Amino acid sequence: MMQEKYIPQDRAFVVSPGSDIKEGRRLAAIHGCTDCHGKDAAGGDFHGLHAPNLGVVAKQYSDNDLERSIRQAIRPDGTSVYSMTSDAYQHLSDIDLSHIVVYLRSLNPITETSIGFSPNFRYRLGIIKGGHQPVVNAIHSQTPPAEAPKNDAENFGRYLTYSVCSECHAPDLKGYKGFSPSLVTTLAYQKLDFKLLMSTGIGLGGRDLGLMSISSKERFSLFSDDELMALFTYFQSEQFLQDIQ
Numbered sequence: 180m181m182q183e184k185y186i187p188q189d190r191a192f193v194v195s196p197g198s199d200i201k202e203g204r205r206l207a208a209i210h211g212c213t214d215c216h217g218k219d220a221a222g223g224d225f226h227g228l229h230a231p232n233l234g235v236v237a238k239q240y241s242d243n244d245l246e247r248s249i250r251q252a253i254r255p256d257g258t259s260v261y262s263m264t265s266d267a268y269q270h271l272s273d274i275d276l277s278h279i280v281v282y283l284r285s286l287n288p289i290t291e292t293s294i295g296f297s298p299n300f301r302y303r304l305g306i307i308k309g310g311h312q313p314v315v316n317a318i319h320s321q322t323p324p325a326e327a328p329k330n331d332a333e334n335f336g337r338y339l340t341y342s343v344c345s346e347c348h349a350p351d352l353k354g355y356k357g358f359s360p361s362l363v364t365t366l367a368y369q370k371l372d373f374k375l376l377m378s379t380g381i382g383l384g385g386r387d388l389g390l391m392s393i394s395s396k397e398r399f400s401l402f403s404d405d406e407l408m409a410l411f412t413y414f415q416s417e418q419f420l421q422d423i424q
Contacts, residue, residue: 182258183257183258183259184256184257184258185253185257185259185315186257186381187247187251187257188251188320188344188391190322191243192242192243192245192276193242193273194242194247194277194280194281195273195274195277197282198274198277198280198281199278199280200281200285202278202282203277203278203279203280203281203282203283204282205401206275206278206279206282207220207279207282207283208397208398208401209343209398209399209402210234210264210267210268210271210342210346211278211386211394211398211400212218212279213263213348213397214232215262216230216232216233217230217233220232220233220234220286221234225300225355229261230263232288233283233286233374234283234286234287234288235288236248236283237280237283237284237286238284238288239290240255240359242280244387245280245283246259246276246280248263248277249265249268249271249276250261250265250269250271250276250318250322251269251315251318252265252314252318253315254369259315260314261314262314262317263314264314264346265314265315265317265318266314266317266318266345266346266350267341267342267343267344267345267346267350268342268385268406269318269319269323270323270324270338270341270342270345271323271327271342272324272325272326272327272338273323273324273326274324274325274326275326275342276323277418278344280306285415295308303344305355306423311312317350324338327339329409330357330410332412332413333408333409333410333412333413333416333418334409334413335409335413336409336412336413336414336416337413337418337419339402339406339409339410340352340362340410340413340414340419344362344410345424347359347390347391347394348360348361348362353423353424354424359390359391361423362419362423363423365411365414366414366415367383368383368411370408370411370415372411373411373414374404374407374411376395377395377399377400377402377407377410378395378399378400378402378407379395379396379400380393380394380395380396396412
């Protein structure tokens, strides 16, 4: 199945003018690129699976190749990037993806080493070993947004939820059985509690929430206050309740 060929969606991706390396580094961390590729993005091997050196990949791939690998989970040769979390990345706006691309192109193609992977990567490994369908089968045909709706808190929060949170909490936001809860659990959080969770990893009542606590410390603490409040606004909305039905 891993050698099956797929046809990418026919759309041209052009890096947006003014794309910023620093913002790309922040977004790459928030979206979990370092979970699998290591904090230095050097890549490596884990139990027979290869997470490539992103500096090398960026030098070899065109902008369209990178778009298809990240948002569509399809390599230039047509095979699936099996463990890429493109079911979430497909929602990335052109501008946010552009920031990430210019960051990847700024990396030095340093020598790959064997690295430890996050629990999230081990979960993805379980999907692969368990015979689940490749991520490419979960990619929809809708055109990604040109930019995130930052001037509308609720819709911006929805954008962040689908492009970030759905990675672990499933495309329908209802979680993966035995791994992650439904995002309906966010309704238990008041604004300050939610901000504490996302910035420090401390759950209600001081609880350690496992992978969520790790992700909050390493990734979600990089969210801006506006991004955190956008997420909270969406989770409190009627739209969220409709989305999670």
